[in-house]
Amino acid sequence: MQFKHPEILYALVLLIIPIIIHLFQLQKFKKVPFTNVQFLKNIQQQTRKSSRIKKLLVLASRMLAFTCLIFAFSQPYLGQHSNQQSYHTNLFLDNSFSMQAKGPNGELLKSATQEIIDNIGAKQGTFSLYTTNTEFNNLTVNSLKNELKNITYASNQLDLDAVLLKLKSKNSNSTNHSYKNILITDFQLNNPKNKSEFTIVNSDYSVVKLTPTNTNNIFIDSIYLNNESNTETTLNVVVKSTQSTTTSTPISLHNNTTLIGKSTVKFNDSDEETTQFTIPNSTDFNGIISINSDDLEFANTFYFHLSKPDKINVLIIGEFSTFLRKIYTEDEFNVSQFTIEKTDYNLLQKQHLVILNSVENITPELNKSLLESSKNGCSVVVIPAQKLDISTYNSFLNSFGIGKIMEQSTLEKKITSINFNHPILKNVFEKQVSNFEYPTTKTSLKTTFNNSIPILSYASNEAFISSMKLNNSNFYWVAAALQTENSNFTNSSLIVPVFYNFAKQSLKTAQSYYPIQPETSVEIGVQIGKDNVLSIQNNEKEFIPLQEISQNKVSITLPNNDLQSGFYFIKNGKEIIKTIALNYSRNESLLNYATEEMITNSDNSVTIASTIDHLFDEIYQQQKINWLFKWFLAFSVLFLLIEMLLLKFFKI
Numbered sequence: 001m002q003f004k005h006p007e008i009l010y011a012l013v014l015l016i017i018p019i020i021i022h023l024f025q026l027q028k029f030k031k032v033p034f035t036n037v038q039f040l041k042n043i044q045q046q047t048r049k050s051s052r053i054k055k056l057l058v059l060a061s062r063m064l065a066f067t068c069l070i071f072a073f074s075q076p077y078l079g080q081h082s083n084q085q086s087y088h089t090n091l092f093l094d095n096s097f098s099m100q101a102k103g104p105n106g107e108l109l110k111s112a113t114q115e116i117i118d119n120i121g122a123k124q125g126t127f128s129l130y131t132t133n134t135e136f137n138n139l140t141v142n143s144l145k146n147e148l149k150n151i152t153y154a155s156n157q158l159d160l161d162a163v164l165l166k167l168k169s170k171n172s173n174s175t176n177h178s179y180k181n182i183l184i185t186d187f188q189l190n191n192p193k194n195k196s197e198f199t200i201v202n203s204d205y206s207v208v209k210l211t212p213t214n215t216n217n218i219f220i221d222s223i224y225l226n227n228e229s230n231t232e233t234t235l236n237v238v239v240k241s242t243q244s245t246t247t248s249t250p251i252s253l254h255n256n257t258t259l260i261g262k263s264t265v266k267f268n269d270s271d272e273e274t275t276q277f278t279i280p281n282s283t284d285f286n287g288i289i290s291i292n293s294d295d296l297e298f299a300n301t302f303y304f305h306l307s308k309p310d311k312i313n314v315l316i317i318g319e320f321s322t323f324l325r326k327i328y329t330e331d332e333f334n335v336s337q338f339t340i341e342k343t344d345y346n347l348l349q350k351q352h353l354v355i356l357n358s359v360e361n362i363t364p365e366l367n368k369s370l371l372e373s374s375k376n377g378c379s380v381v382v383i384p385a386q387k388l389d390i391s392t393y394n395s396f397l398n399s400f401g402i403g404k405i406m407e408q409s410t411l412e413k414k415i416t417s418i419n420f421n422h423p424i425l426k427n428v429f430e431k432q433v434s435n436f437e438y439p440t441t442k443t444s445l446k447t448t449f450n451n452s453i454p455i456l457s458y459a460s461n462e463a464f465i466s467s468m469k470l471n472n473s474n475f476y477w478v479a480a481a482l483q484t485e486n487s488n489f490t491n492s493s494l495i496v497p498v499f500y501n502f503a504k505q506s507l508k509t510a511q512s513y514y515p516i517q518p519e520t521s522v523e524i525g526v527q528i529g530k531d532n533v534l535s536i537q538n539n540e541k542e543f544i545p546l547q548e549i550s551q552n553k554v555s556i557t558l559p560n561n562d563l564q565s566g567f568y569f570i571k572n573g574k575e576i577i578k579t580i581a582l583n584y585s586r587n588e589s590l591l592n593y594a595t596e597e598m599i600t601n602s603d604n605s606v607t608i609a610s611t612i613d614h615l616f617d618e619i620y621q622q623q624k625i626n627w628l629f630k631w632f633l634a635f636s637v638l639f640l641l642i643e644m645l646l647l648k649f650f651k652i
Helices: 005-023 038-073 108-119 142-151 160-170 322-327 346-352 363-373 390-399 494-505 596-599 612-623 630-647
Strands: 077-078 086-093 126-130 135-139 175-183 204-209 219-224 232-245 248-255 260-267 270-280 285-291 301-306 313-318 333-338 353-359 379-384 403-409 413-418 445-449 453-458 464-468 472-478 514-516 521-523 534-537 546-549 556-561 566-572 575-584 608-609
Touching: 005 038, 005 135, 038 630, 086 108, 086 160, 108 135, 108 142, 126 142, 126 160, 160 175, 204 596, 204 612, 219 285, 219 301, 219 313, 232 248, 232 285, 260 270, 285 575, 301 566, 301 575, 301 596, 313 346, 313 494, 346 363, 353 363, 353 494, 363 390, 379 494, 390 403, 445 464, 472 494, 514 521, 521 575, 534 556, 596 608, 608 612
Parallel strands: 086 126, 086 175, 175 204, 204 608, 313 333, 313 353, 353 379, 379 472, 514 575
Antiparallel strands: 126 135, 219 232, 232 270, 248 260, 248 285, 285 301, 403 445, 413 453, 453 464, 464 472, 521 556, 534 566, 546 556, 566 575
């Protein structure tokens, strides 16, 4: 039992006054003479004994009446907490996409919010509401209900460590406050950060684990492209299931709102299948892939964007070559050609491919410019001159970290081996061939290169054309001069696919989609002024993202807390320079959940409630106060009544 005004209990000391009066009465007895008192002796003894009992009973009833009255004014009550404490509940409600799963009463998030609204009462103090992307502090019951009604799904994944740290930081050690921490979530395990111990010091901690009725989910996982043709692209759509199944799921492909094709994904007792669509390369394509699934709706749609192929910028430095001009036609390539003396080095920063053709001496200026261009994504092809300065070539190769030229060989060699698995030749041949007309070279260069991969090789297994992977580009080396007096390779059927794919591989295909994550970075190949900024717009809003401007590109970092899946347009002023597609992460589609043993982790401070209704009923009972002052007033009146009855009917 506790008291609202315990200081009034000091008045109990005053109860000593009637005791003192009872013990030291000042009443004087008068003697009345009788002729003979022998017959009154027994009656007198009985009267004195009855009088003493009556006075004790009156004294007891009077003291009990005053005691109850004093207790009543001190306002006693029964409760688990002090009446002077204010109650505050820290409520975390998971609103990540996994909460779209269906429970007994519909979607887990919607049913949870409705249950909370139905169970919170005006006497339950104040609240702080936390979700995976928002925070509301010191809410009244009505304002909490309003915020719960406005909660929507967020792409942020639940990080239990961050949640527990936040709840712990909100608790106070003040004795005038009583805190309750509640976590309502499905405890999905796909985020590695969710593997946490539930420990909050000096705080009660309650958990409601929401469980879906169905843990099987079919969703679009990803896409990838095959550019096997110049006129069309093959789109591969990967559809996954959280469990092995034999069901069939219809799938549709749209270009904006126009239906392009339909198909059916058939699972053969598996959890992953791939279906294909064919897309023409002639126009920009805003692709929307959708499936019909009643599970997690956010993963039923997938967005991607394919841009119309740009012309590839090819710069030829050195000797004029007719075969290069025939390969790099104007309909697909922007070709520039300069001698080494007249090369405009400013053009190097805009090229996709640079070909050094029969350059006898590589100058330090050219070396430096090519190295800088390769770091920005420009690929380099080196066709050596028949008469070359090996020292300048070695200096050039060394700056790229490739290796060096050992010597020049004057032996005639046949080109006999084709690496059919190399990306340059992978899709050139319908089948592997071995009986073709072998090209030859009269002189060649012997080299020692680091991590080189042969594309074409001599009969001696030495590489004739090889490739090296740089940080952001490729380096291709031809081991012999290609002038007709040194080699007949330019007349071979291999010349066209090899050099054509040099250029095709140098053009980095624009990323078809970007996942929404904590830091989504997009690089835009555009030159803008120092005072200009790029903006991003979709159908609902426009904003200016964080961006870093370099010489030929702009790097943009997107804020994930404000992004939705769909198409976004990057603008320079009013001009749209790029379209990108964003998709929610698919991690939440994998319905793996923690067990109760994993949640409690043998920690007594963590309690698991069966339902939200039961949890809030417990909170109400814990905060409920049973006032007792009415009972003490009633007992005070009762004891006064007893005193009156004793005085009136208890005869001496």
